[in-house]
Amino acid sequence: MTAPLHEARPSGSGRALPDTQQGMRRRNLARVMHAVSAEGSLSRAAVASRIGLTRAAVSTLVDELIRWGLLEELGPERPGRVGRPGSALAVSGRGPAGIGAEIGVDHLAVCAVDLRGTVRARAVRRGGNRDRAPEAVAAELGQLARRVVAEAQREELWPAGLAVAVPGLVARDGRTVVRAPNLDWHDTDIGALLPGEWPLTVDNEANYGALAELWLGEDTPHDFLHVSAEIGIGAAVVVDGGLLRGTRGFAGELGHIPVRPDGPPCPCGGRGCLEQYAGEEAVLRAAGLEPREDRVGLLAGRAEDGDERVRAALRDAGAALGIALTGAVNLLDPETVVLGGALASLSPWLLPSLEAELTGRTAGPACPVAVSRLGPEGPLLGAAHSVVRSVLDDPAVVTERS
Template structure:
């Protein structure tokens, strides 16, 4: 809605003054957050960019400073006659989001400030498949408590928590991880196992969070794209016009179970020939003849970089299968682009040629430039970063969530 327009409630009457002020707070904070930290916007600059009056902007800025969202730095030169304004910036202390992650082979925690900068980052290797959910959740809760304590020391105040999980989180049942097959979880509610009821995070699918992080911080500018990532399984998420598409029940994105060879290998889901059996981490490592301790993605990349024929053959096979599945996604959805995230981003040098070849051969009813497929710059950081960013993006969209001073 244009700045200054009158919004309406569902009954058709004018929105309340509180609603209009909430909207204008979001406009001002979003305008400042969207600028470079070095831009040095003054209150007058913000008024010019938003169309709000200087008096209104001054009042809104004062409230945002009081809520800890903004700071005013030393005088900023403007080139205009008269007293120069003071430079406004999104605070690097105060409100923050805590992201948590349970992966098949690791746990993670990070804290992101309102500027979108990760100020605390922790990742520990853990073999979580088959372990009791309560045990795993207690460990990630402890890791989160350590991260929050470190954030407290930096002057950050955690205002929300989100947990990334490699499983289905149905839209109709918030707080429930219905199925996480690679962990062995079924109908798990993190709140039932969390040691502190005051710090229970909201669970969300890790592929969705990776796609959101890509949209917010990937720097590519696409509004509609498919983001595909891999760990033990393969997850995908679709961003449509800047919004996450969840499907009717929250099950969208199961790219790993698209059949690429209908009579192929049996899959753990009960079907046959699923993409996961040809381009999933375990499948690629098996094909490459690699079994060992440590980071399997780094091991595979190292072997491929050294010219190991088995590793190169396994990645080429995975790329063909992935390209076959993604061609179907392109033909169905017509996205602006495709993004390889997670482990795929780190293996992109060897995956991309085969994926692009399949796309070129199979996407024939619409233009498809090869550069529309690209690796994510966030790599395996995406899901955890997205978990923390959910909170900060919500706070920027509605600053009244922040406690007033």
């Protein structure tokens, strides 16, 4: 996978395949896969009516997809329906799997997701990665990935690709971490250090978190701003069902929007950036707490217990988020803002002041703010599903890979 396949186009419309007979056939294979995948199971006739092709054309495509092991027949549909009973089709639970991985500041994780979207294997290692050499982190992640792949292979799955979420800015080459301040990585070609046996993509964790929300969230619209936090504050902009990446791949740096232009200096070179008010370390400092491993749990616990200083710190963080989001909403006009990651767990104390700023500063109805149900799992799931989607979006790739 040399380029992400989910970029700036609605999922299901297929990647930019050439406008030839061959390209048309590949796009139609994708339409069949997406139609079956969306419904769980579907007859050939139902696929045909859904994608607007003849039943004969669909049968040819389906036979190919069955031969490749991407679809399977569930046997004849139950009687009682009108017409000749058709055999129901389902996406295969064997064959290609997406391997997702996450390099967190305090953990590593890997999982395998089959074409049906089910997590079939996973492994996690807790422990800080701050200031560790990229070589050591990549080697350990490689071991975890091989363990997960071996487990998946025992269930007749094979890795269609490895997608790795990192807490930093990733270049458009999909492998170089340009800047990950909380790991102290700079211009690190992590792609060269990770296992080379599978197609590899590296991307920012906020991007994968947003894609997870898009694909797995309930009623998530196709235009939204996804805001998450680990140590820093990250965001991802989804437009028309695709990520807005920016020229260098750096779009979504909400954490460095100036909230108070004369505020405290920020390591980015600016002053009064959002991260200086709503980043985890700023909030801990304002709350008078020492940083420790489970920072979010600490803040949530204290706020739950009614600690007024912690609540005030979260209230101020919410207000700063609201000011920065007012700017972002004015610029992007998203359908909704989704709070994910650590912000989801802290939302009860952040939301009131956040929404007060957003509403008070907006002409007309303010942009609604939703809280993600995926929480900290988002980036890992988004990474694995991005590989699964790349297979659904162009099923013919399996003939080149398996």
